[in-house]
């Protein structure tokens with residue numbers, strides 16, 4: 063039998079969609095197989111997520127990753143060589159041990175996730191399986207096509223804080239196929255672009271490909287999005303619903319929130335009231351980070367008020383951490399978790415979070431970061447785990463389309479369960 067032992071690990075500096083350097087790792091096996099992955103990078107980051115190691119001083123705005131690359135080549139590689147690539151858990155545990163910090167700040171979350179993901183790719187290559195199939199068999203999951211969650215307008219930290227809300231997205235739970243969900247979303251995207259162009263507000267796209275938010279209020283963005291759904295020939299709330307990432311930690315905390323665009327300071331109750339009005343008025347079926355990451359009482363109150371109506375996703379609030387998911391379930395805060403591999407820092411910890419979500423009955427949405435590359439690992443993870451939903455960003459940016467187009471290809475695989483768009487939102491108003 064050919065050897066599944068790791069023979070070489072090499073990292074290098076490559077570039078992401080914001081022009082920032084990031085880490086790419088190659089893992090080679092004795093039998094000649096190889097896996098490669100690139101670390102993504104967030105802009106609206108939770109304080110409890112794994113941190114990237116950045117350096118460079120004045121060069122590259124202190125965003126360089128030479129130290130992280132060196133850590134892979136000099137510290138992780140020697141420990142990995144000779145290990146069985148099929149032991150993802152053991153390898154990840156070793157990476158965690160070498161780092162030795164709570165937030166992966168010594169080796170760097172960027173170094174850790176590129177290496178952990180590359181190990182997963184190498185194991186798939188050893189098994190001569192596509193990544194999704196390896197993930198499904200390694201974790202005992204039924205592979206399934208996800209419901210796409212796609213940005214139409216960007217905002218928040220991804221668009222110079224032109225509006226407070228970070229992501230104005232749509233999902234098409236009423237689509238019959240993944241392909242149809244993409245087609246309908248692209249119609250909405252282009253309709254939204256036409257509205258902006260007509261208003262003389264067409265100003266390019268934000269970090270994840272949604273149109274640049276030239277609006278005078280958060281609500282104007284919601285109105286425009288609803289209009290775009292109509293212009294695309296759809297009845298808002300029928301096949302197409304709105305989903306929002308408020309990313310509230312970016313403009314507030316438990317002591318108060320500052321809606322910069324509207325020049326308003328409000329408290330937790332005020333935030334819940336505004337969001338409640340939006341849920342009343344617009345066809346919103348999913349909201350991410352409605353309150354700040356430290357606002358436990360706010361997240362609890364919001365979930366109590368709207369948890370049986372909309373999907374409530376913890377991103378900065380749960381930072382792809384299994385313990386925090388279990389705690390949130392005890393606290394009755396949120397009913398879904400965003401799974402971002404680099405928030406956890408290793409594949410094993412991200413999968414553990416996904417499994418914890420399943421245990422407590424929370425939905426999972428595998429997600430990209432605002433800084434991305436051509437790496438399509440998350441497409442395979444979402445399908446292989448049968449996570450149900452995938453959040454990536456939008457048209458106009460190929461680092462996003464690489465992931466969506468990989469979904470399009472994979473829907474042709476007979477072993478991948480059919481798209482059941484409505485299923486992930488079945489406990490929301492969309493389908494009781």
Ligand SMILES: C=C(OP(=O)(O)O)C(=O)O
Pocket residue numbers: 103104105106107228307309377429430431432433
């Ligand atoms: C994808 C997101 O943005 P970032 O990667 O900047 O955290 C998000 O907040 O869900």
Ligand SMILES: [Mg+2]
Pocket residue numbers: 307309350351377378
């Ligand atoms: Mg988010």
